[in-house]
Amino acid sequence: MLEARLEQANLLKKVVDAIKDLVQDCNFDCNDSGIALQAMDNSHVALVSMMLKSESFSPFRCDRNIALGINLGSLTKVLRCAQNEDILTLKAEDAPDVVNLVFESAETDRISEYDIKLMDIDQEHLGIPETEYAATITMPSAEFQRICRDLSALSESVSIECSKEGVKFNCQGDIGSGSIHLRSHTNVDKPELNVEIDLTEPVSLTFSLKYLVNFCKASGLSNQVKLCLSNEVPLLVEYALSNNSYLRFYLAPKIGD
C-alpha cells in the first residue's frame, strides 16, 4: 500500500496547477523511491517529467509498485478543497480503485478526506537519455516567465542563442521583433537573482512560445529555473524542488526555417 504524507498541500497543488493545462490524464507511478509522473501533451510536442522523492514526504511508505491513473482536472477539484498549509496524506491500496487524500489543518482539528476514482491509463513511457548539454542557463524563474510572456505578445516562437556573450532570446513577429540579452550575473545579497551560463559550445534553437509560457506556470515552485540546450535536441526546463525532487519539461525544437 501507499501512504505518503506531505508537510504542505501547497507543493502538490502547485505541481498539479503547473501541468494540468499540458496533460489531462496521467499515471502517478509510486514505488519505494517516491512518486513519479511522465506524460506527453496531446500534440506530442512537450513532455512533463515529475519526481517527488520519498524524502520529500514524511513518512513515506510504498511496498509495491502502484500506478495511480488520475485525471488532473479531478485532482485539481479535490486539491482546491485543501488549504495551502494543510498536511496532505495520499493513501492507496495495492490494487486500488481510488486514491484517498486526507487534509489536516495544523491549527484547527479539521480533518477532511476525499477519494478520487482511478482510471486505467495506457501511457507510453519514453526513455530520456542522459545528455551532456552544450549550454546550461540557470536564471530567476520569474525572469524567464517574463521573457516568455513578453515575447509571446509579438511572436509564436523564440530563438534562444547561447554564446560566450551570454544568452539572447529573440523573436520576429508581424508587428516587429524583440530581443532580450542576459549575461552571467552574481548577486551576493540575493542569490535567487543570479544568472549563470555554463557553455561548452554555442547553441541556437527555436521553440514555440505557447509551450514555454505554459511551463512557466511552475515558476511558483522554485526561485530559479534551469534551461539545458544542445543543438537539435529537446530543451529541458527544470524547476528543482527540495530533497532532489523536480519538475521537468522537455520541448521539441522547431525544425527548418
Place this chain on the structure above:
Amino acid sequence: KQGQGSIASFFKKA
C-alpha cells in the same frame, strides 16, 4: 516556414 518536431522522435519508447 518552420515545422514543429515531435518529442517522441527524440526519446525512444522505454
